[in-house]
Amino acid sequence: MINTSKIRKDFPILDKKILNQKDLIYFDTAASAQKPELVISEMDNFYRQNYSNVSRGIHTLSVESTFAFEEARVKVQKFINASSEKEIIFTKSATESINLIAQTFAEKNINEGDEIVLTTMEHHSNLIPWFLVRDKYKCTIKFADIDKNGHIDKEHFASLLNDKTKIVAITHLSNVFGTETNSEILKLCNDRNIPVLLDGCQSAAHLDIDVQKLGCDFYVFSGHKLYGPSGIGILYGKEEILEQLPPYQGGGGMIADVTLDSATFTGLPAKYEAGTPPIVEAFGLGVAIDYVTEIGMNNINNHETELTKTALNEMMDLDFVEIYGTSSDKNSIISFNLENIHSHEVASFLDVEGVAIRAGHHCCQPLMKKLNVNSTSRMSFGIYNTADEIKVFINAIKKCRDFFKK
Numbered sequence: 321m322i323n324t325s326k327i328r329k330d331f332p333i334l335d336k337k338i339l340n341q342k343d344l345i346y347f348d349t350a351a352s353a354q355k356p357e358l359v360i361s362e363m364d365n366f367y368r369q370n371y372s373n374v375s376r377g378i379h380t381l382s383v384e385s386t387f388a389f390e391e392a393r394v395k396v397q398k399f400i401n402a403s404s405e406k407e408i409i410f411t412k413s414a415t416e417s418i419n420l421i422a423q424t425f426a427e428k429n430i431n432e433g434d435e436i437v438l439t440t441m442e443h444h445s446n447l448i449p450w451f452l453v454r455d456k457y458k459c460t461i462k463f464a465d466i467d468k469n470g471h472i473d474k475e476h477f478a479s480l481l482n483d484k485t486k487i488v489a490i491t492h493l494s495n496v497f498g499t500e501t502n503s504e505i506l507k508l509c510n511d512r513n514i515p516v517l518l519d520g521c522q523s524a525a526h527l528d529i530d531v532q533k534l535g536c537d538f539y540v541f542s543g544h545k546l547y548g549p550s551g552i553g554i555l556y557g558k559e560e561i562l563e564q565l566p567p568y569q570g571g572g573g574m575i576a577d578v579t580l581d582s583a584t585f586t587g588l589p590a591k592y593e594a595g596t597p598p599i600v601e602a603f604g605l606g607v608a609i610d611y612v613t614e615i616g617m618n619n620i621n622n623h624e625t626e627l628t629k630t631a632l633n634e635m636m637d638l639d640f641v642e643i644y645g646t647s648s649d650k651n652s653i654i655s656f657n658l659e660n661i662h663s664h665e666v667a668s669f670l671d672v673e674g675v676a677i678r679a680g681h682h683c684c685q686p687l688m689k690k691l692n693v694n695s696t697s698r699m700s701f702g703i704y705n706t707a708d709e710i711k712v713f714i715n716a717i718k719k720c721r722d723f724f725k726k
């Protein structure tokens with residue numbers, strides 16, 4: 321059990337009144353989580369007291385900054401149970417992390433005729449980087465089917481794997497369905513020694529992540545969805561694989577020796593962190609990790625799955641609501657449409673009621689086509705949400721239906 325009333329006090333934005341002085345109900349954590357006071361004040365304090373560039377100077381501030389930056393890396397390592405801090409690369413976002421792997425992995429491993437396996441429900445951030453690879457290296461992308469709840473079809477997935485499959489890149493938790501990828505899918509890849517990239521954008525804030533147990537070779541997520549700041553992304557990669565891959569971007573900090581003719585590169589993780597990194601953002605992510613760790617990822621998961629069940633049960637009773645994915649293993653995300661009302665109208669109507677939801681294609685246009693819709697509304701939960709807020713939401717969608725029926 322988590323103490324939601326206490327947690328809510330940690331988030332200053334939850335005191336904000338929306339439009340007609342309505343209490344804010346924030347059901348858009350899947351897009352970006354709100355920030356606890358601790359993260360805001362510690363980052364503010366860091367700028368005031370400790371800030372300097374990292375890994376470059378020998379003066380006190382530089383040493384302090386570097387220490388805090390590297391300490392954040394260790395916090396991430398422990399948070400996802402990577403075996404070494406060298407396996408944690410700071411990027412600006414999960415999107416950048418996927419692009420980094422797509423480009424460097426392809427340069428080393430992908431040739432004409434090779435195959436990459438994705439699913440039909442991937443976020444554009446886990447599609448387009450691979451499209452760029454396909455166009456550059458003339459390889460093929462195969463898409464695993466999913467069922468109506470967003471579970472990957474195991475038989476179909478297995479049928480796609482063969483000697484030409486160089487990498488599998490799939491979501492760990494769907495940003496549309498809220499369903500988690502079954503560990504059997506990863507096992508199919510592990511048994512065939514096919515490297516797997518897991519897009520952990522939606523799982524890192526809701527599940528207790530252990531990259532070693534999961535059996536993934538790469539795991540990516542963004543700090544802003546885990547109650548940390550924007551501008552910081554994580555790439556976890558197995559050390560032995562990252563060591564073999566070429567550099568991604570060139571610049572300061574990633575070199576061992578430079579002449580006017582050539583350069584040699586330094587080891588992990590600096591090899592992938594060219595230029596001044598997101599210093600305070602990495603520090604802020606470390607603070608956010610401390611914050612959620614203190615609450616406990618299992619407690620967070622229990623709270624959010626309970627909220628999901630409550631909302632799902634209530635919504636399934638309403639005949640004007642179509643829900644995309646109704647399986648009981650959904651976590652924190654419910655996508656839906658109200659009969660004959662566009663999702664943008666639903667979101668605008670709810671906004672007037674103080675309820676913030678997301679509406680649109682959720683960066684999953686191929687999935688929207690598969691679901692035969694242009695867009696959906698999406699509610700998503702975080703640690704600060706309550707069952708009472710779900711009641712307000714249910715009343716608001718009833719009111720919305722009545723309004724548009726007139």
Ligand SMILES: Cc1ncc(COP(=O)(O)O)c(C=O)c1O
Pocket residue numbers: 350351413414415416443445446491493494495519521522542
């Ligand atoms: C499943 C999934 N993958 C990737 C991303 C991209 O994350 P970012 O925009 O933080 O790079 C998102 C963000 O919404 C997401 O939900």
